[in-house]
Every structure is written in C-alpha cells, then in structure tokens.
Amino acid sequence: MNLRENKRADRVVSRRTGEPWRWALFGAGGQVAAVVMPALVIVFGLLIPFAGRGDDKLAYERFSSLLANPVVALLVFGGLGVVLWHCCHRIYHALHDLQIEPPKWVRTAIYAVAVLVPLAGWVLTALG
C-alpha cells in the first residue's frame, strides 16, 4: 500500500462516539454561564441589594426558603451542574490541546466531578 492510499484509509474513520452528548451539555453550560448567570448576578447581586429594587431585607430569607423545595433545588443545581460540566469538558480538551493524552480513568474522573458535585449539593440541600 503506498502512502497516499494509506492516508485515504486513515481518513475513513466513521466510528460514532459519545462526544455529541458531552458537547451538547458543554454548550448548554456555556449558554447558562454566558447568558443566564450574568442576568441573575445583575438582578440579585446588584439591583436588589444596591439599587433599591425590591425588598432586599426579605430577599435572602425568601430565596433560601424557595431552595428548600426539592424541584427548585434540582433546577438550581442542574443549572450550576451544566456550568461545572462545561468547565470539566474544557479542562479535558485542554489536556488534549497540550498534547497530554491521559488514561481513560482520568477522563471518567473529570466528568464524574461534574456529575457528583451538583448531585451531592442537591442531596444535601434536599435533606437539610
């Protein structure tokens, strides 16, 4: 087989991977971090406490009691979870960019952080 044929054979790698799912969550996390979070920070971090919009004295109590609802907590930790997934996915691909090819368990561990941390947060909030 000459070099050219060999390269053509290289090109036809049609194996599908789980990457679309990982990338879709990564994209969702990016949207939450870039679009949703800045809006939440402006409203709840700046406008309510500093611009006198809304009743800031009761804001903390109201929101912390809202978080006691497991469904609300699931949404909050789900939102934070996809952002963490975004970070973990980027870290894993940055390893590839740095030409570090870690063993498979490292990838599992990196993505496990993104799944287990928000899960633990939600369980602790729901129990507490």
Add this chain to the structure above:
Amino acid sequence: MSGCEGCNCGSRPDAAESRPLGTKRVTVFRYRPCSAVEQGSTEPRGGEPWYDAFEVPYDTGTSVADALGWIKDNRDATLAFRVSCRMGICGSCGLMVNGKPHLACETFLRDLPDEVTIAPLANLDVERDLIVDKEPFLAALTEVKPWLMSAANADGFDTALSENNRQTPAQMLDYQQFAQCINCLLCYAACPQVGFNRPFLGPAAITVAMRYSRDSRDHGTAQRLPALDAESGVWPCTFVGACSTVCPKGVDPAAAVQLAKLVAAKARATGLIKRKEKR
C-alpha cells in the same frame, strides 16, 4: 505613448514605474524526496530538507509570490512552488511566511521584516520545496459531498430549475459567507488539531459541508452526517479558532464547525427519539 488606451494611469507620475526600495533576505525551505533524486542527477540532495537564502530586490508592489518568481527566474530555476491567479482567489499559493500561514500573492515584502523565511504550509506533507500534498484534503472534501442534493435525487446534482430553488436574500445569507472558501488550506496549517489528529476532517471541509447543508435548496444533510458525526468528523475540534484568524477570505470556519457540531448533536437526539417511536 504614456499609459493605456482609454485609461488615465499614464497621467499619474508613479503609476507605470515601480520604485525600488532595496533588497530583503529571503530564506526558502527546500526539499526533494529521496525518490526524486535519480542516479547521476545534479539535484543537490534528497530526503532531508534544507534552506537556501537569497537577496531579493523589492519595490512597493513586490509580493512574496513575485519574490519567489524572481528567485526562480534569476537565481535558482529548480525552486518549486504553486502560484496561479496572483489575486487571492485561486487558493494555490498558501505558504508559511515567518511561521504564519499566508497567501503568497497577498503578502508584500514591503510589510515584512528584512529577514523573511518562507516554508510550505504546516501540518501537511511536503512533496517538493514549497509544494504540499493536497490529496488528503481533497479526500475529506469528497467525503462531505460538496454539491446541492435535491430531495428526489439525493446522490446527484439537481440542475432542474424549479420554484423550490428560488431563494430569498435572507436564505442566501445563511450560507454565503461559507461559499467564499477558496480551499487554500491556510486554516489546515493554523489548526493544531489537524497537526495532532491526522484523520480530522478539518476546518475547510466542514465549512464547505455547512455551505451546502445551510442552503435552502439542499436536502443532503443526512448524507453528509456520517462524515460529520464521526470520531474523525467535527469532534476533534476544540474551538481554538486559529482557522478563522488566518482565513484570507473572511470566512469564519470556526463558526461553521460549531454549527456542524450542533447539526450533528441535533441529528443524534432526533435519531434517538425516532428509534424509541419505532419500538
């Protein structure tokens, strides 16, 4: 006679004559594969690359392509490079100028430092001197089926003019930017993933796939998906974005690759739903 007939270029004092600005030291990458050096040949050496330096005179209009032509005409006729249209549309003359991918015809000696190093496009195999092997790219391009496919005749061209092939300006804008690609492969030279991962489809091939899949007249996305949603398809891209930085035509290949990822991920999700419905 001054100037051309019907044109006023002769009336401008500096238009016809070029103003010499001096010389620059142009160092050129040279390479002969072992197989090209025959017994008793006068070719200097084979198999190992080397560099040759030339003092090249230049004026305000001397491009890197002109400089290479001057070297070939006046100093070393064995220098091999590709140049065709000299106006940034054919995509033949891509090479590395001082380590960055450029079109030779659009890069001028006047804008470069006194020492200029010219090398073949990075990440691609060199055939001879500045000439790279474009075959792997052409194979990738063929794989994404770069033509309009009609719903009826998904494998071939649809040349029939029909009402369905009319397009609004907005529909044209969906793909027009990606249609500006000239296949010069500067994006392949800039993309670190092309260097790391040889079977990667690459920025230009994915851009061309999106040029057709975003066209309202095309129905071929399903046919392109096996190539795009493969391990070697769109997924090796980690959004470094260097492809868009170096593109000489203002195409945004990085955006095309992200759009292709979205198309592939959506198709995977709808495929899952359809499979469940069948059960």
